[in-house]
Amino acid sequence: NAGVTQTPKFQVLKTGQSMTLQCAQDMNHEYMSWYRQDPGMGLRLIHYSVGAGITDQGEVPNGYNVSRSTTEDFPLRLLSAAPSQTSVYFCASRIGDTRQETQYFGPGTRLLVL
């Protein structure tokens, strides 16, 4: 298994541009989440999904959209990038609503918005 994969690894955007951060997992996990990591603020939950077709907002959802058309993929869209969205983005997945399960993280996407 490849685990949780994210593309791209690095991206530079200009203010106002749009882009999609890709996340895929091959472990048949139901739950997937997007976090952003900023210095001194830890990881903050952006959006999460508990299964295909089901998404919900996390702590900091503004400026981001998600969809979950398949179990494997959970893309994160920035419709109009802002410098405040400069961050490292992590995708994570776990099997489901089972309290024993571990959450697995992808390698991250480093985004710079100029």
Added chain:
Amino acid sequence: AQSVSQHNHHVILSEAASLELGCNYSYGGTVNLFWYVQYPGQHLQLLLKYFSGDPLVKGIKGFEAEFIKSKFSFNLRKPSVQWSDTAEYFCAVSGGSSASKIIFGSGTRLSIRP
């Protein structure tokens, strides 16, 4: 809504010193508690987790944590740290029977002097 506080932002220790990192959470119901570690340049890995039962949880690499319900705390400990423990440590919480969201603290950077 649940929240997590990590009051130690940066801890500096010498090798062989004992370690205790503080974590306090806010949630009124049943909680699931986690400690994750992020080594330099790597993504997050699970150190240990608490769901129920024995409040003293043992994890990988000699780490342990104690859940004290009356204090809403889940502090991480290690009796003797090594230089390789240099990393950032995150406490996280999910709450209730659904446990669909995992919320992270702001992290504690641990630096070990050789």
